[in-house]
Amino acid sequence: MPLFEKVGMIIHPVEDLDEAVSFYTDGLGMPLKFRDADRFAALDAGSVTIALATSGEAVTDEPTVSYKVANVEAAIESLVASGAKIQSPPEVGPHEVRAVLRDPAGNPLVVYESR
Numbered sequence: 001m002p003l004f005e006k007v008g009m010i011i012h013p014v015e016d017l018d019e020a021v022s023f024y025t026d027g028l029g030m031p032l033k034f035r036d037a038d039r040f041a042a043l044d045a046g047s048v049t050i051a052l053a054t055s056g057e058a059v060t061d062e063p064t065v066s067y068k069v070a071n072v073e074a075a076i077e078s079l080v081a082s083g084a085k086i087q088s089p090p091e092v093g094p095h096e097v098r099a100v101l102r103d104p105a106g107n108p109l110v111v112y113e114s115r
Contacts, residue, residue, distance in 0.1 A: 066110040
């Protein structure tokens with residue numbers, strides 16, 4: 001069974017969530033899927049979600065692709081064996097388990113599994 005399921009989100013760090021939500025909903029016409037106070041908002045961009053995250057969510061400090069996987073621990077093991085470096089070990093949140101890694105070129109990526 002493959003570890004990778006889909007690209008789940010493209011995460012953009014933002015300082016002002018109201019401003020960012022307004023930009024993507026009014027400017028691009030993306031529907032708001034949900035919002036978690038002033039921490040996080042998810043926008044419908046078709047087959048992928050654009051996630052806007054403030055420092056309260058603190059995933060990364062640069063745009064990052066988030067990959068849904070069947071098992072975070074197994075994905076980390078496979079990615080590290082392929083040259084990735086762990087930036088943030090797995091964290092259990094209210095909706096998912098996620099970890100942040102860097103690929104061999106230094107690009108960030110998030111792997112997550114739903115809870």
